[in-house]
Amino acid sequence: MPDVAIVTAKGARRWDMGHPWIYRSDVSTKPTCPAGAVPVRGHSGKSLGWALWSPHSEISLRLLDRHPDATIDESWWHSRIVEALRRRESLNSAASAYRLVHGEADGCPSIICDKYDRWLVVQLLSAGAESFRDAILSALDALIKPLGILARNDVPIRDRERLPRLAEILQGSVPREIEVQEHGIRYLAAPWDGQKTGAFLDQRENRAMVGKVAVGRALDCFSYHGSFALHLARRASSVIALDSSAAALDRARQNAQCNDFTNIEFTVADAFDFLRAEASSGSQYDTIVLDPPAFAKTKSALRGALRGYKEINLRAMRMLSPGGMLFTASCSFHLDKRDFLQMLQEAASDSGRRLALREFRGQPLDHPEVLTIPETGYLKGALIEALD
Numbered sequence: 001m002p003d004v005a006i007v008t009a010k011g012a013r014r015w016d017m018g019h020p021w022i023y024r025s026d027v028s029t030k031p032t033c034p035a036g037a038v039p040v041r042g043h044s045g046k047s048l049g050w051a052l053w054s055p056h057s058e059i060s061l062r063l064l065d066r067h068p069d070a071t072i073d074e075s076w077w078h079s080r081i082v083e084a085l086r087r088r089e090s091l092n093s094a095a096s097a098y099r100l101v102h103g104e105a106d107g108c109p110s111i112i113c114d115k116y117d118r119w120l121v122v123q124l125l126s127a128g129a130e131s132f133r134d135a136i137l138s139a140l141d142a143l144i145k146p147l148g149i150l151a152r153n154d155v156p157i158r159d160r161e162r163l164p165r166l167a168e169i170l171q172g173s174v175p176r177e178i179e180v181q182e183h184g185i186r187y188l189a190a191p192w193d194g195q196k197t198g199a200f201l202d203q204r205e206n207r208a209m210v211g212k213v214a215v216g217r218a219l220d221c222f223s224y225h226g227s228f229a230l231h232l233a234r235r236a237s238s239v240i241a242l243d244s245s246a247a248a249l250d251r252a253r254q255n256a257q258c259n260d261f262t263n264i265e266f267t268v269a270d271a272f273d274f275l276r277a278e279a280s281s282g283s284q285y286d287t288i289v290l291d292p293p294a295f296a297k298t299k300s301a302l303r304g305a306l307r308g309y310k311e312i313n314l315r316a317m318r319m320l321s322p323g324g325m326l327f328t329a330s331c332s333f334h335l336d337k338r339d340f341l342q343m344l345q346e347a348a349s350d351s352g353r354r355l356a357l358r359e360f361r362g363q364p365l366d367h368p369e370v371l372t373i374p375e376t377g378y379l380k381g382a383l384i385e386a387l388d
């Protein structure tokens, strides 16, 4: 008989409301077994299903299956991953790099798996997920037959689970750079040392969308590997790819070469300084992209973050030529959709321009945002046109 977790009424209610996490304070009887899958019961003894159990985390239980008689084994993971793959079938022809498993949103809590051409990069972000490492890898191997699987487990969130931070090969081998394509643009992902699992896959569809409307003189601020700049370069006459990281722009330069673009200029600079200087010199751009890192990493950092977001957006709005387009994004989880839009409205009002919200964008289908699980959504984007 396996160990059992007994949860409070409040804990049980979270599952009823569609959220998979039960916090430590809502587990009245903790399992004594090590991290793994445990059956969960309510106070009355009613079976609630199965959860991943993390003995050291504040998030003690993550819902796996509501069926009390489920068996959490390799074939269970296999069928969960099959569902996740099915959801993404339509992406296959558009891109060779996309997310296969988006954690809780795909019913695979604390597990991320990204595909870069024939290789996979995974993140196992809880002790419970780690305990199923072999089963998950076997299922991925059987379904995808990758040439190699890398774990990018070098992330701070693992500290909370008392798991070590490290990047390691779990199967086969994985190159330092992988050439992938998205909507006809080729670029090099950096699975070992790039940000996230090697690239910002979550902006893929937004990059393609902005690429379709780009014209004239274009500016891609916070460019990283030149990701938006490459799409802009298809239609714009000239593009500045700006980032504070020279190493990121070195790869951006290689990426421009991969696509034979000669109209991209690379500028290592602080975006705040650059925008301030450009605005005061009266520069104008026909297309601007702002895709900054998360300024609000915690809830308490939100006020300061809002000042930063507003400053760059206000300057960009002022620099748009008449008819120009701004694509602006925020990946701060703590800045919700309403606050993001309000910040844009305030910047627009201060800019003295008439600006139209042409599209409000979120995450692509490989990063599903589940309405009852706010933590699965973080990315917001707006396409704004200067009407005069």
Ligand code: SAH
Pocket: 199, 200, 203, 221, 222, 223, 224, 225, 227, 228, 242, 243, 244, 245, 248, 269, 270, 271, 272, 291, 292, 293
């Ligand atoms: N647009 C990219 C992702 C950008 S991530 C894509 O679609 O792939 C954020 C980038 O901002 C990182 O490359 C980081 O080096 C850069 N960055 C962070 N702070 C910056 C600053 N103050 N000025 C310019 N770039 C900055």
